[in-house]
Amino acid sequence: MGKIITVASGKGGTGKTTTVAALASCLAALGNKTLCLDFDAGMRNLDLSLCMADFAVADFMDVLSGRQKVMDACHEHPRIPNLFFLAAPVVYEPAESDFAAVRLMLHAVRNRFDYCFIDSPAGIGPVFRLAHAGADMSIIVTTGELPAMRDAQRTAGEIRELGVSEVRLLVNRVLPKNFKQVRATIDDVIDTVGVQLLGVIREDNSVFLSLHKNTPLILYKRKLAAYDFLDAARRVTGKFVPLRVR
16 A cells, blocks of 8 residues: 655745655655645646646546546656656635545555655645645655744644644755854754654755756756755655765
């Protein structure tokens, strides 16, 4: 049975969607059949981070409504084998009955994929709760900025109340010199949020360049952040991988 991993953030701008695309791409490249499921209705930017803007035809409402089966609605990445994508609808307001439908959909996903990454909307609204309805694990993405850490702390509390026991922290866009200037460390971020660390992603201009050159980050020529995401992806599988930045 596959593992459902919801990726969340307390506020926008932390790199949550980039994280979903990068971790899923790495796990697919490692030979795991992996699905990226966009739950961030309205924003719907996961297709851009995956470089699959031309392939988002169906969306998860086609599956919830029974119009299509999971595998018929998903599309495989043209350049990364084992990586699949299922889009969010343009507009979506969840109904109470959708929780049962989402759990049913995720049961089908577990039977067909090794991993499924759900891109949850930022904040802690109704779709955030729905995105965690069948999650085995939740990854909170934050930066080292004080507002982001405070929001991540509150998000962690909400996720635990939803019954997700395995919660991990990914600290994104890290510039070590900034931490030194304010005499802070990654450990301070961990202590503030109160969640076990999964990975530290260094600030890297390749994330911006790869997106605008329509090339997945793990296939781009400069790979500082890509190596960090790969380390985090290996930790998701249970492997011990030392941190490159502390």
